[in-house]
Amino acid sequence: MNKTEKTEVIDQLVEKLNANDKIYLADCSTLTVEKVNAFRRQCFEKKISVTVVKNTLLKKAIERANDSKLAELIPALKGETALIFTDVSNAPAKIIKEFRKGDKKPALKAAYVEQMVFMGDNQLDALVSLKSKNELIADVVALLQSPIQRVIGALENKGEDKAA
Numbered sequence: 001m002n003k004t005e006k007t008e009v010i011d012q013l014v015e016k017l018n019a020n021d022k023i024y025l026a027d028c029s030t031l032t033v034e035k036v037n038a039f040r041r042q043c044f045e046k047k048i049s050v051t052v053v054k055n056t057l058l059k060k061a062i063e064r065a066n067d068s069k070l071a072e073l074i075p076a077l078k079g080e081t082a083l084i085f086t087d088v089s090n091a092p093a094k095i096i097k098e099f100r101k102g103d104k105k106p107a108l109k110a111a112y113v114e115q116m117v118f119m120g121d122n123q124l125d126a127l128v129s130l131k132s133k134n135e136l137i138a139d140v141v142a143l144l145q146s147p148i149q150r151v152i153g154a155l156e157n158k159g160e161d162k163a164a
Contacts, residue, residue, distance in 0.1 A: 013061030024084035025109040049085040076110035093127035
């Protein structure tokens with residue numbers, strides 16, 4: 001790869017980093033080709049982008065990115081790195097956890113989700129438990145409907161009591 005190609009790759013990575021606020025770094029180094037392809041397929045089905053990148057190029061892209069908080073991911077750039085972009089904050093964590101039943105890979109190196117940095121594989125459960133935007137909206141709607149349903153239920157019970 002010559003210098004202009006490297007510059008193009010870095011520019012593309014900077015563009016992706018600036019456009020996403022849900023970024024995962026994973027280690028898939030010991031997985032077989034079949035398992036890597038199965039992992040990528042599961043991610044693709046959930047509209048999650050997976051790319052294996054060179055750590056040096058990703059480091060330069062992180063340094064050029066708009067969000068300075070991304071620099072906290074740099075210590076995780078060791079070994080093979082799979083760069084994962086998503087729209088749903090907990091989807092990659094769920095796929096990683098489900099995929100590695102009985103195996104230790106893919107391992108979570110780090111994640112940047114909604115302005116927060118999660119370092120290390122021990123943060124996987126915390127990331128799985130994060131709620132997506134749609135789940136949070138559903139919770140709020142359920143909370144708002146709850147008092148209304150109680151009032152309606154009470155009114156219906158009063159109506160039944162008078163009829164009896």
